[in-house]
Amino acid sequence: MLRITGGKVYDPANNINGEVRDVCISGGRVVAAVEDARTIDATGMVVFPGGVDVHTHVAGAALNFARGLIPEQHRQAAPIIHSRLRRAGLGGSTPTTFATGYLYAGMGWTTVNEAAVPILSAKHTHEELHDTPIVDKTCCVLMANNEILLDLMEAGEWERARHVMAWQVWAAKAYGVKAVNPGGVAAWKWGKDAKQLSDPIAGYSNITPGQIVAGLARLVDELKLPHPLHLHCNNLGAPGNVTTTLETMKTLEGNRAHLAHLQYHAYGGDDWSNISSASTTLADAFNACPNLTTDAGAVLFGNTVTVTADGPWQHLLYQLTGKKWANLDVENETGCGVVPYAYKPGSPANAVQWAVGLELLLLITDPWRVFLTTDHPNGAAFWRYPEVIRLLMDLDFRREQLKAIPDKVLKRIILPELTRQYTLSEIAVITSAGPARALGLSHKGHLGVGADADVAVYNESADVAHMFSYPRYVIKGGEVVIEEGELRNVVEGRGFVVKPAYDETVEGYLRPLFQQHYTMSFDNYPVAPERVHGLQVVEPAP
Amino acid sequence: MLTLTLKESPHVPLEAEVISPDVVANLTPGEVRALPVLLGKRRCRLDDWFDVDGDAGDEIEVRGDASKVKWIGRGMTRGRVTVVGNAGTHLGAYMTGGSVEVTGSAGDWVGGEMGGGTIRVRGDAGGQLGAAYRGSPSGMSGGTILVGGSAGIELGMRMKRGLIAVGGKVRDFAGLQMKGGTIVLTGGAEIRTGAWMARGTIVSLVPLRLLPTFAAAGPYHPTFLRLYARHLRPLGFALPCEPHEGAYRRYTGDAAVPGKGEVLVWQPA
Numbered sequence: 001m002l003r004i005t006g007g008k009v010y011d012p013a014n015n016i017n018g019e020v021r022d023v024c025i026s027g028g029r030v031v032a033a034v035e036d037a038r039t040i041d042a043t044g045m046v047v048f049p050g051g052v053d054v055h056t057h058v059a060g061a062a063l064n065f066a067r068g069l070i071p072e073q074h075r076q077a078a079p080i081i082h083s084r085l086r087r088a089g090l091g092g093s094t095p096t097t098f099a100t101g102y103l104y105a106g107m108g109w110t111t112v113n114e115a116a117v118p119i120l121s122a123k124h125t126h127e128e129l130h131d132t133p134i135v136d137k138t139c140c141v142l143m144a145n146n147e148i149l150l151d152l153m154e155a156g157e158w159e160r161a162r163h164v165m166a167w168q169v170w171a172a173k174a175y176g177v178k179a180v181n182p183g184g185v186a187a188w189k190w191g192k193d194a195k196q197l198s199d200p201i202a203g204y205s206n207i208t209p210g211q212i213v214a215g216l217a218r219l220v221d222e223l224k225l226p227h228p229l230h231l232h233c234n235n236l237g238a239p240g241n242v243t244t245t246l247e248t249m250k251t252l253e254g255n256r257a258h259l260a261h262l263q264y265h266a267y268g269g270d271d272w273s274n275i276s277s278a279s280t281t282l283a284d285a286f287n288a289c290p291n292l293t294t295d296a297g298a299v300l301f302g303n304t305v306t307v308t309a310d311g312p313w314q315h316l317l318y319q320l321t322g323k324k325w326a327n328l329d330v331e332n333e334t335g336c337g338v339v340p341y342a343y344k345p346g347s348p349a350n351a352v353q354w355a356v357g358l359e360l361l362l363l364i365t366d367p368w369r370v371f372l373t374t375d376h377p378n379g380a381a382f383w384r385y386p387e388v389i390r391l392l393m394d395l396d397f398r399r400e401q402l403k404a405i406p407d408k409v410l411k412r413i414i415l416p417e418l419t420r421q422y423t424l425s426e427i428a429v430i431t432s433a434g435p436a437r438a439l440g441l442s443h444k445g446h447l448g449v450g451a452d453a454d455v456a457v458y459n460e461s462a463d464v465a466h467m468f469s470y471p472r473y474v475i476k477g478g479e480v481v482i483e484e485g486e487l488r489n490v491v492e493g494r495g496f497v498v499k500p501a502y503d504e505t506v507e508g509y510l511r512p513l514f515q516q517h518y519t520m521s522f523d524n525y526p527v528a529p530e531r532v533h534g535l536q537v538v539e540p541a542p
Numbered sequence: 543m544l545t546l547t548l549k550e551s552p553h554v555p556l557e558a559e560v561i562s563p564d565v566v567a568n569l570t571p572g573e574v575r576a577l578p579v580l581l582g583k584r585r586c587r588l589d590d591w592f593d594v595d596g597d598a599g600d601e602i603e604v605r606g607d608a609s610k611v612k613w614i615g616r617g618m619t620r621g622r623v624t625v626v627g628n629a630g631t632h633l634g635a636y637m638t639g640g641s642v643e644v645t646g647s648a649g650d651w652v653g654g655e656m657g658g659g660t661i662r663v664r665g666d667a668g669g670q671l672g673a674a675y676r677g678s679p680s681g682m683s684g685g686t687i688l689v690g691g692s693a694g695i696e697l698g699m700r701m702k703r704g705l706i707a708v709g710g711k712v713r714d715f716a717g718l719q720m721k722g723g724t725i726v727l728t729g730g731a732e733i734r735t736g737a738w739m740a741r742g743t744i745v746s747l748v749p750l751r752l753l754p755t756f757a758a759a760g761p762y763h764p765t766f767l768r769l770y771a772r773h774l775r776p777l778g779f780a781l782p783c784e785p786h787e788g789a790y791r792r793y794t795g796d797a798a799v800p801g802k803g804e805v806l807v808w809q810p811a
Contacts, residue, residue, distance in 0.1 A: 071677035323679065 001026045001034045002478065007042025007457060010428040011049060013437070013446035017425045023047055025453040028478035032449050040480075042457050045472055048428050049445050050110030050454030051385075054435035055230070055260050055295045056376040057307050058100045059114050059128035059139075061121035062328065062336040066307045066377065067094045069326050070340050073303060085490050093304040093377045101133035101493070103383045105481055108456025108471040111436070111444050114139040115178060115230060115260060116309050118330045120520065122172040122527045129495060130533040134476050136454075136493045138439060140230045141172040142309055144179030144212050145186040147332040148513055153215055154206045160509065162219045166502035167510065169225070171526035173497045175439070175538070176227035177220050178260075180309040181234055182212035185335045193312035195235040197247050209234050210251045217255035223500040224540040226440025228256030228293070236313050239269040242278035246285055254291050258438055261297020261375035262286075263357035269412070272320075275349050276412035277356045283363035293438040294364070295373040298357030298388050299350070300380035301404075303342045307377060311335030332517055343380075345404040348412075353379075355405070355413035358391055358398070362420045367429040368437065385431070386468035392422040393464050440538075441496065453478040494534035501542050543599065544574065546592040548606030548627075554582045555630060556591060559613035563621025563640060566598040574598050600640075604629075609649060615642045618659070631668065634661045637685070650694065651675075656704070658685040662777075669694030669713070672706050680721055682706075688777055698725045701742070705770070707779045717744045720803060724770065728779055739796050739803035745770075745781070747808045756795035756805060763789060764806070787811060 002025040008018045024034040057063050067074070070093065077092025080099045089099030104112060112132075117125045117139045129137045143149055143165065152161040169177065183194040183201040190202035197210030217229040235244035245265040259265070268278035286292060308314060311327060314337020318325035321339060328336035343350040357379065364370040372389070376382035391398050402416055410416055422430075436445025443452045457473040474482035479491045507522075514522035529535055544566060557580040560566070566574050575589035588594065592604075600621035604614065609628035617636040624643045625633075631649035634642045638657040647665035653672045667689045673696055674681035681701040692710030699718040707726040716731045720739040727735075730748030737753060745767070763785055771781035782788060788810040795801055 069677070072675065072679070073677075075675065075677075 001037035002040065002453075002475065002480070003034055003037045004040045004042050004047055004455065004457065004473075004475075007045045007047040008460065009047045009447065010425050011433075011447040012425050012429045013049075013433045014448045016447075018046070023447050023455060025455075025475065025478050028453050030447050030449055030451045030453050040457070040473055042473070044460055045457050046424060046460050047447070048108065048456045048458065049432045049436075049447050049451070050456050050474070050476065051104075051108050051431045052435040052439065052441070052445050053104070053109055053112040053373060053376075053382065054258070054371045054438055055115045055297070055373045056112050056382055057115060057378075058112060058132060058376070059097065060117055060125035062116065062307050062309070062338065063094060064124075064128075065326050065328060065336070066305045066338045067096070069324060069338050070094065070305050073305070073340070085487060091381075091383065093381045094307075095381070095383070097128050097131040098133060101135055102487060102490075105134040105474050105476065106471075106487065107383060107385060107469060108458065108474050109135065109382075109431075110454035110456070110474070110476050111136045111138070111441065113137075113175070113435075113439060116140065116142055116180060117172060117174060117178075118142050118309075118333045119168060119172040119525065120330050120333055122174070123531060126173060126495065126527055126532050130492075132493065133490050134481055134493055136444075136452075136496065136534075138175035138227075138441075138496045139172075140176040140178035140227070141169060141174035142178050142180060142334045143168065144182035144216060145184070145309075145334050147186065147517070148510070150183075150186060150201075150204060150207065150212070153212060154204050158215065158219070160506065161215070162222055163502040163506040164510065165216075165219050166223055166500035167506050170497075170499050170502070173495070173527040173529065173532045173535075175496050175498050176225055176230050177216060178230045178232070179213065179216050180232040180334065181236065181313065182216070183207070183209040184234055185309060185311050188311040188335050189329065195238070196244060197234060197251055210247070213248055214251050214253060214255070217252050217257050221255050225498055225500060226538060226540065227438065228258050230258045230260055232260045232308070232310065233265050236264045236308075236310055237317070239267050239271050239275040241265055241267050242282050245282060249285060249289055249292065252291065256291050259292060259294040261373065261378065262294040262360050262370075263297040263299060263353060263379065264375070266356050266360060267352065272349055274412070275352050277352055277359055277414055279356050279359035279363055280414060283360060286369075287365050293369045293371070293434070294360070295371040295375075295435070296357045296361045296388075297373055297375035297379050298361065299343050299353040300374065300384050300387055301343045301345050301350070301354060302380065303340070304377050304380055305338060305340045307336070307338050309334045309336050311337045313337070314339050317341065331519060346406060348406060348409050351405045351409040352413055355409075355415040358388075359413065359415050359418065361392055361430070362418045367426045368434045370430060371435045371438065372430045386465045389422075389427055389431075389468050390465035393427065395419060395421050492534055494536050495532040496536045496538060497532055498538045498540065500540055543596050543601040543603060545595040545603045545605065546588070547595070548592055548604070548608055548611070551607050552581055552591065552610050554610070556581050556611050557613055558588070558611050559616035560588060561602060561604060561611075561614045561623065562616060562618040563600045563602060563623065564618050566602065567600060567621070569598050571597065607646075609647070612649075615640075618642075628665070629663075633663075634659070637661075647691065652689075653682055653685065653687045655680075656682045656685050656687075660686045660688070662688045664690045666691035666710065667693045667708075669696055670699060671697045671708075672701050672704065673697070673699035674701075682723070688779070690778065692729065698723065701725075707774055707777070709779065717742065717803075720744070726770065726774065726779060726781065728781075736796055736803060736805050738799055738801070740799055740801040742803050744803070744805045745790070745808075746805065747782070750805065750807055752793055752805060753796065753798075755797040756793040757797065759792040759794050761789035761809075762792040762806060767806070782808060782810075
């Protein structure tokens with residue numbers, strides 16, 4: 001039992017905005033009152049619900065491939081030395097599994113959503129998530145290029161497609177459905193891409209990317225999954241791609257969707273020489289669509305590695321950088337590309353990307369619908385979130401940083417005109433309350449009675465980057481893990497998994513397809529529930 | 543001068559990047575003795591393994607068979623390290639200045655990713671001399687490595703600038719993916735010399751079996767080589783340059799990249 005007293009509590013889900021009050025914890029939950037409890041004096045500190053990362057890549061085959069591809073970055077990464085509490089590991093742009101848990105918790109984040117899991121590597125992913133301590137985990141399974149599903153859509157068998165989707169979510173022990181470059185990755189297997197929503201998809205004759213987007217979003221809503229379709233739109237990264245993004249928003253026809261890393265989808269211009277920010281247009285359209293949520297996918301300057309299922313884009317990026325590239329083909333399900341990348345302020349395209357991430361966070365008016373991410377590790381490593389927070393909260397710092405941006409780029413971005421500064425309460429929304437709500441995790445992201453006791457306590461300070469980098473206390477599931485800024489206790493996280501209802505006879509349809517087309521036998525394919533450590537099953541209402 | 547005499551040869555590699563003028567220069571003898579070295583995963587003191595004599599300064603002499611002592615002179619920027627005997631792997635890695643001399647032989651990764659300074663090995667050197675560490679885009683970016691004896695595989699892998707000269711024969715893949723700089727092989731090389739090279743010069747005084755992706759471009763008397771010859775002669779490497787002695791056959795490649803590197807093979811008159 002625990003009582004956190006004297007701190008200013010920021011709990012926007014319960015309309016508490018910096019009020020000094022007690023937070024009481026018992027049995028891993030927030031409770032109304034406790035007696036004879038250990039007391040943490042949080043005077044001069046702020047109390048936040050633990051951070052929730054709605055979109056990150058921290059486990060699985062693709063990320064491991066990235067880890068293997070960048071030994072040169074690992075040599076420079078901060079080492080985590082083995083101790084009684086901690087396993088050895090490395091920080092850097094793709095921290096090792098245990099380090100990922102320590103670093104997230106070390107920043108006050110207590111829940112992460114691994115955003116891209118092919119079922120074929122889901123077992124591996126869950127093992128890595130088990131080795132990512134402290135934080136609770138959810139993951140999204142890749143579907144928009146799954147050939148079984150695409151074949152069903154091509155044949156117009158939507159009813160069966162819904163059962164297959166539900167079966168696959170449970171088979172992968174996933175929490176949500178992810179779509180990456182719908183149709184484009186399937187086309188990549190023929191050396192093609194599908195950039196526009198009406199483009200043909202190589203290997204298919206009836207369906208278009210637009211129909212896949214609309215169809216998947218509808219199926220997810222019909223299955224009543226707690227998290228809407230998690231969508232990486234077509235035409236990522238390309239100059240002028242805002243038109244594709246706007247069209248995607250229309251195509252969704254009012255179905256729910258979470259648009260991932262919107263920064264990569266908000267560019268104007270025609271080519272790399274005149275790429276510009278289109279965040280005003282996009283934010284205006286987004287503000288008018290209450291069915292949508294998004295995350296920033298903000299970029300920070302420095303070395304990192306880009307990892308995505310969007311194989312064709314990664315090939316283009318490789319051609320642009322001329323450095324390293326890895327391509328993975330995941331049989332009938334998806335693809336993957338890995339390209340190490342350095343964002344430089346002197347590069348006009350990178351400078352625009354940096355500005356667009358911040359512009360979207362500042363222009364989208366409802367903080368409950370736009371969340372803080374860097375699409376880790378694509379835009380920057382997650383442990384750099386405090387830098388983004390500082391850029392959002394501190395106008396002077398932002399103006400200082402803008403001085404590094406080339407003059408010709410300043411005309412193509414609107415960041416210099418924006419004067420909005422985030423409040424602490426809004427930061428609590430975009431880092432915790434909002435993403436928890438978007439994920440449908442009703443017991444996360446707030447400090448009301450009954451909520452999971454995931455709490456971050458920060459020193460209140462004008463230097464917000466420092467403040468959010470070094471929480472004084474972090475409590476996960478009622479256990480104090482960080483105390484006086486030091487890791488004192490390592491607990492295991494839980495895995496939230498959704499089990500949507502489906503017709504069991506769908507297995508009879510899937511089995512022969514597997515035997516014919518997969519390298520893995522059907523019986524070995526689904527992830528057994530025992531493999532998900534700390535399994536928490538969520539069953540949507542029928 | 544600081545003298546470090548190895549008490550006994552360690553049975554597993556000893557990581558001793560503290561043997562560098564930059565680290566010891568301003569330390570008291572007591573502090574030098576207490577410097578940390580790692581034997582496998584065990585943390586030891588420098589004087590657990592070495593007899594430490596003399597005053598710390600810009601000169602260090604290591605005595606004994608230090609062939610299992612790694613990282614001597616790592617990242618040094620100045621001063622002089624002499625190893626009387628053999629040195630282990632990663633000798634002078636990341637160094638940017640000063641000089642390292644070894645009277646015996648050295649292990650792999652001598653001068654890995656070095657930026658400046660001089661390393662001289664009188665005996666043989668291992669593989670990956672002046673090379674890029676795994677994953678890095680470029681290897682040595684400056685400085686000089688001189689080896690009296692032979693050297694191992696992947697010599698000068700991805701090197702960008704600087705000079706490597708080797709007296710004996712080197713093994714496969716010398717100048718692999720080389721991006722610039724100069725490699726002088728007075729004793730020749732095994733196979734696949736210059737594979738994937740983009741730029742840079744490899745000079746060999748002995749005929750080479752070149753890859754088919756190198757194109758013969760005729761006889762050549764490059765002026766710049768006279769400068770190298772003058773620089774290398776006092777260091778014990780004789781490069782013939784007079785037209786009456788013969789000519790260098792120039793091969794360009796590696797066309798598989800495609801690269802603009804050159805391999806110059808001496809052909810006596």
